[in-house]
Amino acid sequence: MKPFQLMRNFLFTCTLILCFITDSSAQQPPAYQLLNNKGEVADYEVMIKDLAAGDMVFFGEYHTNPISHWMQLEMCKSFYAIKGKELYLGAEMFENGNQLVIDEYLQGYYEEDKMIPEITQLWNNYKTDYKPLLDFAKENELRFIATNIPRRYASMIYKGGIGILDQLSDEAKAMISPDLKKYFDPTVKAYAEMAEKMGGHVPPNMLNIQTSQASKDATMAHFSLKNFQKGNLLFHFEGSYHSNYDQGIIWWINKVQPGLTIKSITTVNSSEWETMTEEEKSTIADYIIVVADSMTQTNR
Numbered sequence: 118m119k120p121f122q123l124m125r126n127f128l129f130t131c132t133l134i135l136c137f138i139t140d141s142s143a144q145q146p147p148a149y150q151l152l153n154n155k156g157e158v159a160d161y162e163v164m165i166k167d168l169a170a171g172d173m174v175f176f177g178e179y180h181t182n183p184i185s186h187w188m189q190l191e192m193c194k195s196f197y198a199i200k201g202k203e204l205y206l207g208a209e210m211f212e213n214g215n216q217l218v219i220d221e222y223l224q225g226y227y228e229e230d231k232m233i234p235e236i237t238q239l240w241n242n243y244k245t246d247y248k249p250l251l252d253f254a255k256e257n258e259l260r261f262i263a264t265n266i267p268r269r270y271a272s273m274i275y276k277g278g279i280g281i282l283d284q285l286s287d288e289a290k291a292m293i294s295p296d297l298k299k300y301f302d303p304t305v306k307a308y309a310e311m312a313e314k315m316g317g318h319v320p321p322n323m324l325n326i327q328t329s330q331a332s333k334d335a336t337m338a339h340f341s342l343k344n345f346q347k348g349n350l351l352f353h354f355e356g357s358y359h360s361n362y363d364q365g366i367i368w369w370i371n372k373v374q375p376g377l378t379i380k381s382i383t384t385v386n387s388s389e390w391e392t393m394t395e396e397e398k399s400t401i402a403d404y405i406i407v408v409a410d411s412m413t414q415t416n417r
Contacts, residue, residue, distance in 0.1 A: 149184045150407040154399045165195040171378035177357030179384045181414040186246040200350045209355040211263035223255045242417045262344050266336035275329035294335035303327045307364035338369035357383045
């Protein structure tokens with residue numbers, strides 16, 4: 118083959134490769150974006166240092182979103198590298214009545230297959246989404262706090278109102294925030310919006326619905342604070358509606374023990390992010406994971 122033909126074939130091949138690379142790159146949509154509350158792309162390491170400088174970090178997840186769960190585990194590793202044994206984890210997904218079983222598992226008293234039957238109301242996506250977090254705590258000898266109210270008590274409040282608490286034993290009351298009756302206010306943003314979203318169809322038991330929701334937030338705040346000591350960093354996992362806009366758990370912590378440095382990260386779908394106002398984007402959380410609408414989901 119003549120030199121001219123060789124050169125022409127070489128240039129043609131290079132052009133094809135370049136076109137393939139360019140085309141492949143263009144066909145790779147982002148799975149997520151990590152943003153700060155100014156709407157700017159956030160650097161992961163900068164975010165970690167910022168969050169680790171506080172007292173508590175609340176991660177608002179979408180319960181079946183794999184990006185949320187992957188990011189939670191990565192952040193655990195990063196926080197541990199900075200805080201070591203001062204880091205402790207907490208989660209909505211475990212009711213506080215299971216704390217003894219979890220503690221015994223973390224201490225290696227028995228294997229996971231013995232632990233699971235002992236835990237009440239274990240979520241169906243435990244193995245894919247929350248087991249890695251619990252195992253991380255076990256491997257690194259960290260505390261893992263089951264912060265949520267037992268579902269039966271939230272249900273009792275839903276059906277019978279806050280007065281039902283007076284009928285419970287002291288042992289039962291110990292699993293519910295003692296601050297609930299003292300501070301619950303249905304006009305607080307998180308609970309008022311529950312009624313507003315009903316429009317003209319507010320049910321007669323709306324106050325019970327709000328109180329039941331507040332019982333979860335208040336109890337998660339209570340056990341977060343109960344296990345906190347100066348110098349600790351709590352990394353807590355909850356549905357995003359429990360911490361967005363500094364509401365829910367964060368509102369209760371600020372009410373009960375003001376002065377702590379509390380920060381948050383949340384999850385939103387890209388279509389939701391696009392329809393939010395600038396004020397909403399700047400106040401929903403300190404950092405936002407904007408996930409592609411087409412992201413596959415785990416099974417709950």
